[in-house]
Amino acid sequence: MSERASILIVDDAPENLEYLSSILSPIYKVRAASNGDRALAIVMSETPPDLILLDIMMPGIDGYEVCRQIKASPLRRSIPILFVTALGEETEEAKGLAMGAEDYISKPYSASIVLARVNTQLVINTQSRELECANAALSHTLAHLQQTQSELVENQKLAALGRMVAGLAHELNTPIGIALTTCTAMGSWVRTLSNSIEQGGLKRSSLLDYLQHTSEASEVLERALNRCAYLVESFKKLTIRDEDAVFxxxxxxxxxxxxxxxxxxxxxxxxxxxxxxxxxxxxxxxxxxxxxxxxxxxxxxxxxxxxxxxxxxxxxxxxxxxxxxxxxxxxxxxxxxxxxxxxxxxxxxxxxxxxxxxxxxxxxxxxxxxxxxxxxxxxxxxxxxxxxxxxxxxxxxxxxxxxx
The missing domain is CATH 3.30.565.10 (Histidine kinase-like ATPase, C-terminal domain)
Known part of the structure; x- marks a missing residue:
């Protein structure tokens, strides 16, 4: 069996406290306060009520001020307040509702109306708390999903970067390999030519062959190195923001x-x-x-x-x-x-x-x-x-x- 809701009745007239208590106590836990100071002490205690029936016209702190202080408290503002008063003027009702009260119960009291309005506000308040809990759970779930999504995006970025670096390395290997092979060949030609000169047997045809081979090799080197430069430049365009782009x-x-x-x-x-x-x-x-x-x-x-x-x-x-x-x-x-x-x-x-x-x-x-x-x-x-x-x-x- 669920715990009974707690109702605080605030009224400076003992007969009103007694009558309202007789209506509500068979169903709810009822506490009473005969003035605003006592009411605020109960509301701000470790065991606040679930709903407040609050008289407006009281000596000292009136009902409006009690309502204002409760609604100003972040921990207590969600407690529903029903004003109970003999005042029937619309301006008074508007003033109370503007301060945050949920409803009015007019004197003289009708037991059925009191029970109906109290029950309605308790149900609304319970549903509001459940909705807040559900929203909190959804917010937590959404935050978790966003975190998971961020991690997946980062993982995808790292995977894409890995593929990109591997592809770049693969593409660079070809022109670099060509350049290294060409340089090796050019070194061999230079050594052959040097030996011929040292031995005094340098022929015009050998020199012409050397120049021909060197010219062709330099073209191969130029193409290979231009390819490397193009690959590196293309890679840079993906990793460097163009801060100099002009509007x-x-x-x-x-x-x-x-x-x-x-x-x-x-x-x-x-x-x-x-x-x-x-x-x-x-x-x-x-x-x-x-x-x-x-x-x-x-x-x-x-x-x-x-x-x-x-x-x-x-x-x-x-x-x-x-x-x-x-x-x-x-x-x-x-x-x-x-x-x-x-x-x-x-x-x-x-x-x-x-x-x-x-x-x-x-x-x-x-x-x-x-x-x-x-x-x-x-x-x-x-x-x-x-x-x-x-x-x-x-x-x-x-x-x-x-x-x-």
């Missing part, structure tokens, strides 16, 4: 032209046609970051999209609406298998690892678009073949955004 107002069509210019000769040499359909669109953003995005997407299409394509094509389109700029970079190449599309922006993920592709380009694009330009990017295959990268960027990027 400015610009025309998007100009930025597209600027981005396409450095790769136009490469595309032309491989027979790749480039179409640009970008109307003049004024943007406030970081133009050089946008140029970087276009550069990576075009190079990605050039390196991976076209396999035995007769008329390879890359198309860039853009349109502005409702403060957003939608930009697409599409091709008519081989497309991306659906099973791989969810991973295409992961660092070091590429289907051509070890064959000239590091797998950082699209990761750099995702980082720039989402973390620095405040936008989003997705990839989708086209019905007629090829794939399309679609970016949505704010037309006006605020400097306070997370873009930098």
């Amino acid at each position: 400015s107002t610009f025309d998007l069509s100009d930025m597209v032209t600027m981005a396409c210019y450095p790769v136009s000769d490469l595309l032309q040499a491989e027979g790749i046609q480039l179409q640009i359909h970008v109307a003049p669109i004024q943007m406030l953003s970081c133009p050089m970051l946008i140029v970087d995005v276009f550069n990576h997407l075009i190079r990605n299409a050039k390196e991976h999209a076209f396999i035995d394509q007769v008329q390879p094509l890359i198309c860039i389109e853009a349109a502005a609406r409702d403060g957003l700029v939608t930009i697409s970079v599409s091709d008519n190449g081989c497309g991306i298998p659906e099973a791989l599309q969810d991973r295409i922006f992961e660092p070091m993920f590429t289907v051509t690892l070890g064959n000239g592709g590091l797998g950082l380009g699209l990761s750099i694009v995702w980082d720039i678009v989402t973390n620095r330009l405040g936008g989003s990017i997705r990839v989708q295959n086209q019905l007629g073949g090829g794939c399309r990268f679609v970016m949505v960027l704010p037309q006006e990027l605020k400097p306070s955004a997370n873009a930098l």
Whole structure:
């Protein structure tokens, strides 16, 4: 059997205390106080009541002041208070309710009304406490889930970093190996030439062979070292925030032209046609970051999209609406298998690892678009073949955004 609720009756009239006690004591534990000081002492004790019936008009501290002090206490403010009074004016009721009282019981008392209103407030208070406990439990559970989520995210970041470092090491091994082999060969040629000179048997043909071999070796070294520099620079772009990105107002069509210019000769040499359909669109953003995005997407299409394509094509389109700029970079190449599309922006993920592709380009694009330009990017295959990268960027990027 559950413990009975405790009711405190506060009234300076003994007959009122006795009558209310006779109504409530068969069901509840009843305590009485004949003045405000005594009532506050009971409420602030170690065993406060579950509900208070409080008279308004009392000598000394009146009911309003008792109510004000109780509601000002963080530990006692949740105790429901029902004013009991002969005052029936609406202004008095409004004053009491404004101070935090839950209800009124008017004199002369009706036993059924007293019991009904007391029971209602006790039920409401019990449900409120249960709801608070449930909310506390939910908050604890939510905090635990958020902590778990943070740990999972960190674990995923560490795993991605591990894959990225392993992929970078794998890719660097090839040009470094080539450079070491070439240097070894060049050292052997130098020793051979030196021996010939010391022995006085240096021939013009031997010198010409040495110069030819050295020239070819230097080209191999240059390509290998340029490859290493490119890999390291790409890696840095994923790990270093671009603090020098400058905000400015610009025309998007100009930025597209600027981005396409450095790769136009490469595309032309491989027979790749480039179409640009970008109307003049004024943007406030970081133009050089946008140029970087276009550069990576075009190079990605050039390196991976076209396999035995007769008329390879890359198309860039853009349109502005409702403060957003939608930009697409599409091709008519081989497309991306659906099973791989969810991973295409992961660092070091590429289907051509070890064959000239590091797998950082699209990761750099995702980082720039989402973390620095405040936008989003997705990839989708086209019905007629090829794939399309679609970016949505704010037309006006605020400097306070997370873009930098």
